Amino acid sequence: MEKLDTKTKMIHAAIDLFHRHGVNATSIDQILESSGTGKSQFSHYFKNKEGLVHAALIYLHDVIRSGKAQTGYEINSWKEMDYWFQSFIDFQRSVNFERSCPIGTIGNDVTDNQESLRAAIAEFLLWSRGRLALFFDERKRAGELLKQVNPGALADFCIAIMQGGMLLTKMNRNSDMFENAAGQAQAYIKSLRVKIKRKN
Amino acid sequence: MEKLDTKTKMIHAAIDLFHRHGVNATSIDQILESSGTGKSQFSHYFKNKEGLVHAALIYLHDVIRSGKAQTGYEINSWKEMDYWFQSFIDFQRSVNFERSCPIGTIGNDVTDNQESLRAAIAEFLLWSRGRLALFFDERKRAGELLKQVNPGALADFCIAIMQGGMLLTKMNRNSDMFENAAGQAQAYIKSLRVKIKRKN
DNA sequence: CCAAAATTGTACTGTTCAGTACAATTAAAA
DNA sequence: TTTTAATTGTACTGAACAGTACAATTTTGG
Numbered sequence: 001m002e003k004l005d006t007k008t009k010m011i012h013a014a015i016d017l018f019h020r021h022g023v024n025a026t027s028i029d030q031i032l033e034s035s036g037t038g039k040s041q042f043s044h045y046f047k048n049k050e051g052l053v054h055a056a057l058i059y060l061h062d063v064i065r066s067g068k069a070q071t072g073y074e075i076n077s078w079k080e081m082d083y084w085f086q087s088f089i090d091f092q093r094s095v096n097f098e099r100s101c102p103i104g105t106i107g108n109d110v111t112d113n114q115e116s117l118r119a120a121i122a123e124f125l126l127w128s129r130g131r132l133a134l135f136f137d138e139r140k141r142a143g144e145l146l147k148q149v150n151p152g153a154l155a156d157f158c159i160a161i162m163q164g165g166m167l168l169t170k171m172n173r174n175s176d177m178f179e180n181a182a183g184q185a186q187a188y189i190k191s192l193r194v195k196i197k198r199k200n
Numbered sequence: 201m202e203k204l205d206t207k208t209k210m211i212h213a214a215i216d217l218f219h220r221h222g223v224n225a226t227s228i229d230q231i232l233e234s235s236g237t238g239k240s241q242f243s244h245y246f247k248n249k250e251g252l253v254h255a256a257l258i259y260l261h262d263v264i265r266s267g268k269a270q271t272g273y274e275i276n277s278w279k280e281m282d283y284w285f286q287s288f289i290d291f292q293r294s295v296n297f298e299r300s301c302p303i304g305t306i307g308n309d310v311t312d313n314q315e316s317l318r319a320a321i322a323e324f325l326l327w328s329r330g331r332l333a334l335f336f337d338e339r340k341r342a343g344e345l346l347k348q349v350n351p352g353a354l355a356d357f358c359i360a361i362m363q364g365g366m367l368l369t370k371m372n373r374n375s376d377m378f379e380n381a382a383g384q385a386q387a388y389i390k391s392l393r394v395k396i397k398r399k400n
Numbered sequence: 401c402c403a404a405a406a407t408t409g410t411a412c413t414g415t416t417c418a419g420t421a422c423a424a425t426t427a428a429a430a
Numbered sequence: 431t432t433t434t435a436a437t438t439g440t441a442c443t444g445a446a447c448a449g450t451a452c453a454a455t456t457t458t459g460g
Contacts (some may be wrong), residue, residue, distance in 0.1 A: 039439090040440085108300060109303060158378065161381070168325065188391070239410090244407070
């Protein structure tokens, strides 16, 4: 357990509380209390609450991009692709199915006049789409996917299932619907693969 | 434009504001102002804010169940099934891609200790799943779907795509990812259909 | 018509909120 | 050391919040 600076402690607490209760149900005072910091530091490091939300989004994006998160986007095999869905279900199980996607939760709370927040989220979505599309594109170039496959559209498909599945899991307090949906998605992807050899 | 009673006016305003800004970013006073009602009526008709949220969920469920909503669950043909996805995209376009699913938005804002709200949402999800599963089951019994098809799982798959797609649309402020995801889902469903005659 | 019930208007309570003021302290630089 | 900058503690402001009190009014039913 390394010692964190004040700003990082605030961001950690904010991410946790945003994820548990949503952005609008989390007050700055709560974040300060749970991170053991004071209000003057907050004003020093962030312009306002929206500034902290933005910093939290950047931080989340960095954690995921650098591979430190439970769910990774370093997908290099069909096995890892299959595990991609499962890792989200595992993550939700670890928090008793009480939470959805940290970024999706923030995205749902963003309103019309918070364009910088929305843009930060859209940037993350574009990045994750790119990671998945890259994998599908590589497999296609390797001749493992049918010629008519659209890697970008397939990536969007996976992300929609994942976001929707996580929301359904939170609302149902169980992962049944998500698991069914992921199973169907995996079956679809399998059906797009070129069948030559009996290999994993 | 029929004259609405005070309670219904409050529920209408609440649904609109919850949908636009989320539950936690909407105050009772805002609801009262936009519905032209007073606080004493609010206390008279609802126990507290959670009571109004619950009433809004029941109302939404009724509107959808009775077929008065833009998106219907009366699916009786493959054409209507294809249109099911499209109707959500059309709905979001009509609000400038600024909003997600009304019920999903509320569901995202529900916290641990609001079990009655969560249960009301889960009930709606179960109903919508039942509607879709019924259609798939009927088609399967009619010999139009492959024997290995699981109607319930396919219904969950559609709902996950729809919920995730709507959230992505709101976050991206465009429906590109949703349309791609829906296209893939439709292709998958098509691949499960028994091919005998060249018919719609 | 009259009494009981349902509904509404106005004012208020105590709390929590985001954001600010400003002095005190610590750290860094010259 | 000295002085400049960075950081922190405490207290406060005005607004918004959920919820309540209670009297006034309207509607309903006998």
